[in-house]
Amino acid sequence: MPSLKDLKNRIASVKATQKITKAMKMVAAAKLRRAQEAAEAARPYSQRMAAVLANIAQAVGADDSAPALMTGTGKDDTHLLVVCTAERGLCGGFNSQIARHARDHVRKLLAAGKTVKIICVGKKGFDILRREYASLIIDRVDLREVKKIGFENADQIGHKVIALFEKGEFDVCTLFYSEFKSVIAQIPTAQQLIPASAGPVAAEASDASAVYEYEPDAGAILTDLIPRNISVQIFRALLENVAGEMGAKMSAMDNATRNAGDMINKLTLNYNRQRQAQITKELIEIISGAEAL
Amino acid sequence: MADFNFELVSPERLLLSEKVTEVVIPATEGEMTVMANHAPTMTTIKPGVVSVKTADGKTERFVVFGGFADILPTGCTLLAESAVHVDELDRTVLENRIDAVRAELEGAGDEKKTRLEQFVAELTKLGEIVIPA
Numbered sequence A: 001m002p003s004l005k006d007l008k009n010r011i012a013s014v015k016a017t018q019k020i021t022k023a024m025k026m027v028a029a030a031k032l033r034r035a036q037e038a039a040e041a042a043r044p045y046s047q048r049m050a051a052v053l054a055n056i057a058q059a060v061g062a063d064d065s066a067p068a069l070m071t072g073t074g075k076d077d078t079h080l081l082v083v084c085t086a087e088r089g090l091c092g093g094f095n096s097q098i099a100r101h102a103r104d105h106v107r108k109l110l111a112a113g114k115t116v117k118i119i120c121v122g123k124k125g126f127d128i129l130r131r132e133y134a135s136l137i138i139d140r141v142d143l144r145e146v147k148k149i150g151f152e153n154a155d156q157i158g159h160k161v162i163a164l165f166e167k168g169e170f171d172v173c174t175l176f177y178s179e180f181k182s183v184i185a186q187i188p189t190a191q192q193l194i195p196a197s198a199g200p201v202a203a204e205a206s207d208a209s210a211v212y213e214y215e216p217d218a219g220a221i222l223t224d225l226i227p228r229n230i231s232v233q234i235f236r237a238l239l240e241n242v243a244g245e246m247g248a249k250m251s252a253m254d255n256a257t258r259n260a261g262d263m264i265n266k267l268t269l270n271y272n273r274q275r276q277a278q279i280t281k282e283l284i285e286i287i288s289g290a291e292a293l
Numbered sequence B: 001m002a003d004f005n006f007e008l009v010s011p012e013r014l015l016l017s018e019k020v021t022e023v024v025i026p027a028t029e030g031e032m033t034v035m036a037n038h039a040p041t042m043t044t045i046k047p048g049v050v051s052v053k054t055a056d057g058k059t060e061r062f063v064v065f066g067g068f069a070d071i072l073p074t075g076c077t078l079l080a081e082s083a084v085h086v087d088e089l090d091r092t093v094l095e096n097r098i099d100a101v102r103a104e105l106e107g108a109g110d111e112k113k114t115r116l117e118q119f120v121a122e123l124t125k126l127g128e129i130v131i132p133a
Helices: A004-060 A094-111 A123-136 A151-166 A200-206 A218-292 B091-106 B110-130
Strands: A078-084 A115-121 A137-141 A172-180 A186-194 A213-215 B004-009 B014-027 B030-035 B041-045 B048-054 B059-064 B067-072 B075-080 B083-085
Touching: A004 A218, A004 B004, A004 B014, A004 B041, A004 B067, A004 B075, A078 A094, A078 A123, A078 A151, A078 A218, A094 A115, A094 A123, A094 A172, A094 A186, A094 A218, A115 A123, A115 A151, A123 A137, A137 A151, A151 A186, A151 A218, A172 A218, A186 A218, A213 A218, A218 B041, A218 B067, B004 B048, B014 B041, B014 B059, B014 B075, B048 B110, B059 B075, B091 B110
Parallel strands: A078 A115, A078 A172, A115 A137, A213 B041, B004 B075
Antiparallel strands: A172 A186, B004 B014, B014 B030, B014 B048, B041 B067, B048 B059, B059 B083, B067 B075
């Protein structure tokens, strides 16, 4: 049975913890709002980019002039996975969800006899994947020093990926990140970057396409556009990730605060009971002492 | 004069979305002025100044570092890799950018090299125009 003093200390410490988690929750909420705004501000660009890309892709069509980044190398022996996670923990299952998704993918590819290479963006994903696939990780990108993710960060990663592709280091590139659905729901997602898939946007934009003039020509524009599109996709993934991380952190910290509250209640009840017991005991001692006289 | 919708978008945000009467775009094959009812055109952009004349007669200038423009008779969208208002442009920012490209030049292949060299030249010229030394 812990003494009264022990209980008092424990209550104080749980209260301190609760204060910290509460503060973290509020910080995460503020950051979440900012991250959401950033993600929203970036949306017009990526949307237009997709529309334009679909338009040109259609114009170039099955032409041989389409760049290799779009058509791929024609093989799918070597896969490159770009796994984007957060830099910090304390955000529930956010990081492990993405890592698990990537790990399942790796396992499937390895089972099919493919070669797998991994680039980790963010510390946490690296920590998790290192345990099993340390030999497959060829590079890691650290964004810990970055306060606000800018397009340059994404562009750097994009350039890295393209440089590897030009060296013939891989055939297919897939991006892993967590799609931000809402504060409580983040969905780990895999998206194929190279060869670029125009996806459902293409069908949608096709009927609106007018007869364009291209300057210089469609092929040249496409060559210019696709590397940029890769950077944009990565940028979007990073922004979604930040929003998701903050959302996950917020709900994790909310839970922690509530748990701490429950614990404090229990401890206080216990503390009061003991205090009363002690008072009763003292009273009995005094009375029985007086009776004995 | 007829006006049309012009949008200047960078990956980070939407810089401008307004009714304008004319826009001067530094296209790769020479500057071009876009007015309402322009033929549908898609063009890449070199680093330079975009000059926008809004419907209410004001002129605004933005510095863009490459990108491309999507022009339709009813509107024009400029997707810039990075764009800033002329007033906000800093000489150091420009110099940093030039240095970054120079660094990239070191290890680049032939074809890429010419492209990058051209890029540096364009940036330097841009610096002279926008910010008097």
